Amino acid sequence: MGIELLGGRILAPFFGSSVHIWGSIITVFMLSLSFGYLLGGKLSTKNASLSKYGLIFLIASVMVLPIVLFAQPIMTFIFTHIEDSRYGSLLASTALFFIPTIILGMISPYSVRLLVTDSEKSGQVAGILYFVSTLGSALGTIITSFYFVLAFDVNTIITAFALTLGALGTLAILLHKIVNTHKEPAHA
């Protein structure tokens, strides 16, 4: 949500602040989240593990970075080639946000897979996950729009998001390793 919110800020210099900018951004985010859910669910059926989960975070972290690094040339190119700012903004938000948001969308269903141990409680686990992720979105939205934009550059905020994702991913992978090394002697 933090990134979605900054999306408007990123696109405005090239595509303005007309209502269709938000139309483009929200469309792309919803579309890519939906694909992300599907992919994340599919992936969770194949040997789900904490380290694979961490890898999703790491990939998301890397995929967010092009927003910082290449937004200007990408938007300049689209701006000069597409006259209509509706389709220009749709294409630009697709180019910038589609892939990272798909990957971020994979996190939720994968989390369900990792946390559900008892099918009786699957509904409750999903409920807690929805609660945490939606609450996180709400907090991300308000903190970004109320405070972050007042203190930091847009690129700094997005880089910080990327670093946080990267750190969480690394943490998950390390945790997986630690858990496994503890397990192995027991197996042997």
Place this chain on the structure above:
Amino acid sequence: MLKYLLLLATVFSAPVVSKVIHQERSLYRNIIVEQNDNLRCLKFNTKSSKSSQSCMYTDNPNKLVFNYTKLVFSSLLLIDNPKNVLIVGLGGGTLSNIIHQLYPAAQIDNVEIDPAVIKVARDYFNFIEADNISAKVQDGRIFIKRAALKKQTYDWIILDAFNGDYIPEHLLTKEFFTEVKSILAPKGIIAANTFSSSKLYQHESATYHSVFGDFINVSREKRSNRIILAGYTHLPSESQIQQRIKTLNPQLAPYGVDMQSLSEYLQYTKNNQDWPSDTKVLTDQYSPANLLNF
């Protein structure tokens, strides 16, 4: 008790009550046209008089109501006979109308994001349209970016897109002003209706200064409406200014604009910066203009 009675009396004896003669909800806001005796005003969002965007005396449409609109004409102390004029933010179309009457041959391009505002300007504020007057529905930033690509230039650019309640933040950044500068003709001038109070005053000043160098603040007194004049390469001499006042005064008198007093409101920022030198410049990366405007 007496105080309350008096208060009641004033309320009930208010001689004229403003009447809403048109109201519509546009893509961006509520638009209200109010008539109060001879005064017709275009308002956004609320009924409070604070948010009046544009007003017109129906019995004398030429006479300017707002002080800041008058201040815009101080631009003419710095340039001669503008031929291409760009106005970002149409409002009631007052500026476009007057400039057309002053310079009938000039090409005037109006850019307005809200199509409903253009319609209301036409229907209620006598917005004049002709072959050399255009009103385009577009975001100002996009219009200017496209104009730059087409290598179009203007010798008078008026930025009037802020409505007081909400600031389009992408129209108040260093990058935006750089784009505006790129479509300014040599010897042209930029006049921007800007913020006079709040922390934004300093940030806006610093941002203008970072792109244009020294500029001119035009305001009647400190902390009232200010117009920024920027983009000039050299300043006219005192005698040139006097000459222009002489020519312009009779032309602008019908609109209630007195060039002599306008010339006295010019405050040069050269050696006279009224903002701290470490004020943060607003950029596309950092533009919390609405949060600073308190």
